[in-house]
Amino acid sequence: MDFGIKGKVAVITGADSGIGRATAKLLADEGVKVALIDKTDEKLDAAVNELKKVGEAIGVQADLRSLDDIEAAKNKVVDQYGQVDILVNCAGITGATGDFLETSDDDWLETLEVDLMAAVRLCRTFIPLMRETGWGRVVLITSEDAVQPYTDEMPYCAAKAGVLNFAKNLSKAYAEDGVLVNSVAPAFIATPMTDAMMEQRAEKTGTDVDGAIASFLDQKRPHLALKRRGKAQEVAAVIAFLCSQQSSFVVGANYRVDGGSVASIGL
Template identity: 85%
Template sequence: MDFGIHGKVAVVTGGDSGIGLATAKLLAQEGVKIALLDKTADRLDEALQDLQTVGEAMAVQADLRHLSEVEAAKRNIVNHYGHVDILVNCAGITGATGDFLDISDDDWLETLEVDLMAAVRVCRTFIPLMRETGWGRVVLVASEDAVQPYADEMPYCAAKAGVLNFAKNLSKAYASDGVLVNSVAPAFIATPMTDTMMEQRAEKMETDVDEAITTFLDQKRPHLELKRRGKAEEVAAVIAFLCSQQSSFVVGANYRVDGGSVAGIGL
């Protein structure tokens, strides 16, 4: 299938690993020029070297909690490529977990800063560039947690629910300008974030990571029908479609890539 996006420029946040890097690679294979954004220099440099074996790419170090760094990243990207057509926001953290009564205001605010407000900042920064050309694609990565509550992950759940609502509102605001906004909601994907979760679980259970994953699926994700962690590439495939010309009539949608993990028929 020809995605029709050869020569477009994509900004991918959280691009140094996981879903972000897998998405950048797939887009690069389609001839898209990539700007990777992340805050850790060493991992970002490694990701860039990997990505440049596939296609044209640059890396920009930026902490999305700070608007000044997001704006500086935009200037850097525009100076290099001249324009931006696609924004994929993959940056995120698990945030504080545990009993609600033990989670502090600071814990909540840290999670909201990274998982919700970072999306707000990058959209406010890059959407105007797309409106100028009359063509754009924005994909915000949410989570199954946005619609399926987990009592020990409340800040993350709330932030990702906010991302879904934010994406829907953006889709209403800018579709008439040619900027199509959608979201993707993965569940339990094999990424550095879930690696850390499973390593911590294994240590707590005094077992190995494989057993930690198996028991997590049984006890915490019983509706994940495929009984395995998803692959970053499986999420990237859906994101790439939403970035393409082939998604020209998809606006304000949320695509779940969750192995069946969400039990209901909601969003």
């Protein structure tokens, strides 16, 4: 399938690993010029060097909690490529977990700041560039948690529900300008974030990581029909479609890439 986006410019956050890195690789394979944004240094450089083997890529360090950092990142991308056509926000944290009554205001605010407000800042910064040219794609990463509550992950669930609603609102606001906004909802994907979760679970339960994954699937994700962690590349494939010309009639959708983990038939 020809995605029809060769020569487009994509900004991808959380791009030094996991879903962000897999998405950057897939878009680069399609001839997209990619700007990878993350807080890291060595891991970001490694990701950029990998992508340069197949296409054009730059790395930009930025803290997405800072509007100044995001503005500086935009300026660097525009100076390099002249335009931004695609925004994919993969950056996020699990945030505080545990008993709701033991979760502080600061715990909540940290999660909302990274998982929701970073998306707000990024879209406010980059969508105007797409409106100028009359063509754009925005993909925001939500989660199964946006529609399926987990009582030990309340800040994350609330933040991702906010991103889901935010994406739908944006899709209504800017579709007529040629900027198509959609979201993708992964569940239990093999990324550094879930690696850390499983390592902690293994330590707590006195087992190895494989045992922790198996018990997590059995106890915490009983509806995940495929009974395994997803792959970052499996999520990236859906994201890449939503970034393409082939998705020209897809607006305000939330694509689940969750192995069947969400039990309902709703969003």
